[in-house]
Amino acid sequence: MNWEVVIGLEIHAQLSTKSKLFSGAATSFGAEPNTNTTLVDLGMPGALPVFNKEALRMAVMFGHAVNAEIGMKSVFARKNYFYPDLPKGYQTSQMDDPIVGKGYLDIPMEDGSVKRVGITRAHLEEDAGKSLHEDFHGMTGIDLNRSSTPLLEIVSEPDIRSAKEAVAYVKMIHSIVTYLGICDGNMAEGSMRCDVNLSLRPKGQQEFGTRTEIKNVNSFRFIEKAILCEIERQADILEDGGKIVQETRLYDPDKDETRSMRTKEDANDYRYFPCPDLLPVVIDQEYVDAIKASLPELPSQKAARFQEAYQLSEYDAGVLSASRAMADYFETVAATCNNAKVSANWVMGELSKLLNQSNLDITDSPVSATALGELLVRIEDNTINGKTAKSVLQAMWDGEGSADEIISAKGLKQVTDTGAIETMIQGIIDANAAQVEQYRAADEDKRKKMIGFFMGQVMKASQGKANPGVVTPILTKLLNG
Amino acid sequence: MTTQSIAELSQQLANKEVSSVELTKDYLARIKQHDGALNSYITVTEEIALAQAEYADKLIQQGNTSPLTGIPVAHKDLFCTDGVLTTCASKMLHNFVPPYESTVTQRIKSAGAVMLGKTNMDEFAMGSSNENSHFGAVKNPWDLTKVPGGSSGGSAAAVAANLCVAATGTDTGGSIRQPASFCGITGLKPTYGRVSRFGMIAYASSLDQAGPMARSAQDCAYLLQAIAGFDHNDSTCSEVATEDYLAGLDQPLNGLRIGLPKEYFGEGLQEGVAVAIQNAVKEFEKLGATVVDISLPNLQLSIPSYYVIAPSEASSNLSRFDGVRYGYRCEDPKDLMDMYKRSRAEGFGKEVQKRIMVGTYALSEGYYDAYYLKAQRIRRLIKEDFVNALKQVDVIMGPVAPTTAFGLGAKTDDPVAMYLEDIYTLSVNLAGIPAMSIPVGFADNMPVGLQIMGNYFAEAKLLNVAHQYQLATDWHQQTPNLAEGA
Known part of the structure; x- marks a missing residue:
């Protein structure tokens, strides 16, 4: 069967704000555990979030860069689930009213064609902390330095049809966010992470197949490899008459394979609802236009x-x-x-x-x-x-x-003194009488080929320093006698 | 010791007739004598109180004072107090000592007031009787067999019994006004956003609002002056300028238009309560007010709307109590899931668990539109009712609660009857407008509270209306007889 692959990508770009999305704590990488935190990031009872307007500005910049509609009224919502490194028991994100709406990117491909990928939306959300399972003797350590770090989640339409296109798209996004200076683009440190939604369908079929989501792929190379091996895995199952299970998978670069993390049945009901601690973010056209005008x-x-x-x-x-x-x-x-x-x-x-x-x-x-x-x-x-x-x-x-x-x-300066070069060429002509005879007997075409021999001799004699621009006319003149 | 107003005490402190240390010691002694029976305090901060009183006396010596300097007050135990146990009356936070101070308590502290302690409440502010406390029920000082109301029952009982001069409370669906009514004191729920919620442990974020509880409107004005105003730590806190809440108190009420919503005087209203309210309205007419009959047609819908919105927000707000970072953690958890389940099942009381489950259900996929969104639509209708009514009248009056304080245990097995207690108060929170409760008489020997509701940010008007009534009457000066040792 001839399969067509359908890919949509979710990219999390960490915004380069100095402080966090909802607190004044620093966002710097690599600090001692739990030092870049305030009451808000620790989920203290009674602590309240305060929105960092710098993140808003960056999100609007991105919106302009991908030709997108800007959400004049965006709303933060709570995504509720329990996890030890999620201190409030919910992640503050955006659901129904994101800051960046529909847009698109035109991506020049190697073969000279242009691929258009639709952007579904981009929304602001806070990152969680980190659970550290090593070094704690069967216990888990929690580091909340990353808690409430601002992320822009960029969701593409399922417009991508190959691993190559996916990589070109991610590279383009990477290039845009670094150009805008809104993300450092450091994939190794997790500043940019990618989730791949992938399904196959028989070529020509309109409706999508069942998709899987590969979480947290964090380099261009791994994105390509993860996609290639997930295509192969799904194709194998479909060729054997099997069915794809909708699930979340992880890519293991060491084994070059994806494996199941959780299926749809284990999926959380996140119970999204508008966050009552934050007002809707309302912006006006003047603000949007000013950012557009200031875009690099x-x-x-x-x-x-x-x-x-x-x-x-x-x-x-x-x-x-x-x-x-x-x-x-x-x-x-x-x-x-x-x-x-x-x-x-x-x-x-x-x-x-x-x-x-x-x-x-x-x-x-x-x-x-x-x-x-x-x-x-x-x-x-x-x-x-x-x-x-x-x-x-x-x-x-x-x-x-x-x-x-x-x-x-190193005395590498070219010799351009015509007198010296003429003397040198005369010496070579004198020393290679037979070749000169042949040259003079030859027709125009042959001469062109033969002149290379004399040029080689000149370069050899000058240790490569003779300026070919000066050598050629003199050599031709003297050979022609 | 007779009860005195903040104005009187402040004057005596300034005149050096009494020191703040003496005053504080008197109150600490009264707490020792009476609170065993009342249970209005969870924590008495004797050392802090005496140290703050000493400092206040120094400020008074220097003449560097505010009206609250040296005045002993108490805080509901859901305001985070730096270094002082803050429990929300829950086993979940039985050991929680916050590393920071809430804006409300900080502002009162900065005004020089003395903190006597932290008052009892319904667990996480969920309840109308103060029976949902991990630290035991609070008793009504007017009758120890009755409830003080909730959830700010400890604050109300402490003020009524003169175990503090004034107290802070919070009101999500009536939690300042209903206990104020049951205990015969004055309480104000400000406009949503008038007072910062920073450091106030959240029950339902879009409804919660802190406010003063005291003997009189004038005392409430002193407290509100200290706590009201913008706070950059709370995004929902309003930037609307505060007013001078004391300056407007003496305005006469000539021409005041009072709206009486017919829905507040229907079935279920105790007769004695209705009579006391009618008498109070007559008193206002004597003071120059005119009465207009109005309607708030969606009042009945406030109960279902509130009991979807408040639990929904609570289910999310209370997720942070997971046993991971602070508060109660179960013994020997098997694994993560076991830790979550047992910590929360053992740490939260029944009513809290019930509301978390209701809220979780209402927000679930497939039910969200039918419950949460519909409740929000009703909320807008209720708000429009008030906005329209307040175009015709200056204030709206009615009872705070359909009955006077009921017996301890009388409604604990009947949640619907308990929820109906809040029928007259919930809609105010849903709309976000300010409202007060002032004592206007007795029914069956228990205090009756009149509710005065006003337009957004009209706190000065409400306090003015209440103060003029209190100048003409002495219901707010009635005090319960506390037996020795009770």
């Missing part, structure tokens, strides 16, 4: 500008605008060397290669954007050629100094 350039806008202003291909523009850090780096290089195409090639080529080898992010690059730009200037002004530049970059990477320092210390 978004990835798609940046990519379009790169194509337009720098004459880059759609693909190059997309790669360079994927992260704000990458885009900023590229633009600094281009501004320094004044050649966008060369800058793009070097950032995406040699620099990315070095970064990948060392598993470094561009923000941690030992070669600054200005330093790389200065190196490229030396190609532009013919001080060195491209090949030499690669070895200079490696030396810069290794901390040997600036491009100019390395070029000078």
Whole structure:
């Protein structure tokens, strides 16, 4: 059977507010257990939540970035369930009236097509604490530092049809929230977590199959792998005439498999109702418009500008605008060397290669954007050629100094003195009389091929420092006699 | 010791006729003498009281005072008090010592008042008789075989018996007004949002409101002045400016329009109560008021609406009492589920468990629309009734409760009869308007309370109306005869 996969994603992005969603406690990561807490986060009797307006601003920013309707009146609701790290016995979230309503994202795919994914909604909610099961001798430790940390839950429509599209969508969301500066995007620390809703249906069928939900997948790579193995698992069951059980599953990256966490029968009735401790959040058009006006350039806008202003291909523009850090780096290089195409090639080529080898992010690059730009200037002004530049970059990477320092210390400056080059070429012509004879006897086409031999000799004699732009006309002139 | 008003005591303290320490010692002695029989206090904070009284005397020496400086008061045991046991009259919180102070108690403390202790109540403020307390029922000082009303029964009994000058209470469906009525004192439930709920252990968040309980309207005004006003710790606390609640007390009542809703004088109203209310209304007419017959047609719906909304919110509010971080935890739990189940089954009393179950059911999938949403729609109708009525009249009057205080145990087996006790008070909470109870006479030797309801944030008007009545009458100065040792 030919199956079509149907995927919807729920992404929890932790908002980078300084304090929590409903208390003044800090949101910083890695503090001593239960130190980033107030009465509110501890669920003390009598403690009341106070809404952090900064989270509202960030949510509205996101809404604009995904072309969404903004909820002019949003309502916090309580999601009731018992868990030891949920101190109030309910999570304050949004249900019927979220801050961000329907929107969409257009995602450029590798093959040049554009995939549109609908955004169902995005709502604000508080995170729970953490239960720590190790180191407590059969007991459980509770750390409430994360309790009431602000999350934006971004729910997509079931519009995604492959693991590739899913990853492209998550990357796009990641890129948007980091561009907006509303989430640090650190998936390893859990700042962005993803739940995958997935079902299969025979190709051509309209109605959806039974879905499963894979909880808390926390890297791009795991999202892809989790989806691939869940597709396989569901296909196997369906091919054998079985039925998919609606359930929540966990992805185990070590075993590369998903396994059941709880079925629908064990599911909680969360008894949502509007939180009586918080007033509805009412905003006006002026507020919404002011946020829209203050939005930074978004990835798609940046990519379009790169194509337009720098004459880059759609693909190059997309790669360079994927992260704000990458885009900023590229633009600094281009501004320094004044050649966008060369800058793009070097950032995406040699620099990315070095970064990948060392598993470094561009923000941690030992070669600054200005330093790389200065190196490229030396190609532009013919001080060195491209090949030499690669070895200079490696030396810069290794901390040997600036491009100019390395070029000078290693004597890598190209020879452009026509007199010296002419003398050198004359010497080579004299030493290779037979080849010169052959060349002179050959027709135009053959000559073009043969000139490579002489060029090689020149480079060998000059230790690669002869400027090919200077060599070529002299060589041609002397060979033609 | 005769009962005295805050104004009189404040004057005596200022004149150094008495010190706050002497006054406080007198009250502590009275508590020792009488509270064994009344059970109005859960905790008496003798050491704190004496230390605060000493400090108040120092302030008085320096002339740095407010009207409450040095005045001994008591707090309902659901206001969190820093370092002082706060139980909500529940086994669940039998050992709970809050690490912080509620806004209400903090403001009273900052005004220089002396805290004598924490008063008894119905567990988690759920009840109309103060019989639902882990620490035993409170007795009515007018007749020890009768209930003081609830849920702020301890505060009402303590004020009536002069075991404190004034007290704080909270009112979710009548919990200030009904015990005030049963004990013959004056109580005010302010507009929802007038007083901060921060540090007040929640029963039903959209209905709960703290207010003063004292001998007179004037005393209530002093307390309200201290506690009212915006608090950034409570998002539902109003930013509407407070008024000078004392300045308006002396306004004459000429031209006051009083609405009498016919629904408040129907079946089930005890005859003696009706007579006392009618006499009080006549007194107001003598003071220059005119009476208008009005209707609040949805009154009957307030009971079902309240008994869906309040338990729904309570079921969620009380989820935090899970045995994990504070309060009661069962012995030797087998596992997490066992800990939850037994801690809550053993820690909560019957009425609390009943309301948690009702609320959980009302919010359940498939029932939410039929119960919770419908109750909210009724709530809007009730609110509109009041808004419309208050376009025609300045205040609305009627009984606080259909009867005077009933016997201990008389209604414990009949929950519906118990819930009907609140028929005249619940709608006020559903609408969010302010209302008072003032003593206006006796029926069968037990006090009768008149309810005065007003428009949103019209506390000054209510206090003015009540004060003018109290200038003309002396019902609020009647005190029960407490036997020695009782």
